[in-house]
Amino acid sequence: MDFREKHEPHLRQRLEPGEELRGICAATQQSTFSGRAVAIGVTDRRLLIQPLDRRGEPRDDVLTITPAEIQSAEADGAGGGWANLGPAVLDATAVTLKLRLTTGDKLKLMLMSGGGGMLGRLGGGEAQQEGVHALADWFARAQP
Numbered sequence: 001m002d003f004r005e006k007h008e009p010h011l012r013q014r015l016e017p018g019e020e021l022r023g024i025c026a027a028t029q030q031s032t033f034s035g036r037a038v039a040i041g042v043t044d045r046r047l048l049i050q051p052l053d054r055r056g057e058p059r060d061d062v063l064t065i066t067p068a069e070i071q072s073a074e075a076d077g078a079g080g081g082w083a084n085l086g087p088a089v090l091d092a093t094a095v096t097l098k099l100r101l102t103t104g105d106k107l108k109l110m111l112m113s114g115g116g117g118m119l120g121r122l123g124g125g126e127a128q129q130e131g132v133h134a135l136a137d138w139f140a141r142a143q144p
Helices: 003-012 082-091 117-122 125-142
Strands: 021-030 035-043 047-051 063-065 070-075 094-101 106-112
Touching (some): 003 125, 106 125
Antiparallel strands (some): 035 047, 070 094, 094 106
């Protein structure tokens, strides 16, 4: 069972009526002194960030983020503008997304693109790649 198959049912339960789940990708959420695995569900309206325990099972509540709740977004060296975020996510083998929310919270999410070859298999393969594409498209569409 791949990452998407494992987490799709749980994330689908968090959808609002009429909301579409467009992709799921794995990431590491970094904080000052630690990191933890998360599943990122990408819908047509928002991002669903599901923390995972050490066995990869859902833990804690899902954090939902709408475009209006993002004060600023940056992908590695792509700068603080939304315009470069989608392409930066797609161009890199691994990318770090830094989101500052209107609540003052900051999220630092590291993910692999899941591209082809050996690195692609290590990075999640086709399902990860589809999730990363959905994430890049979400940022492109959600641009303020």
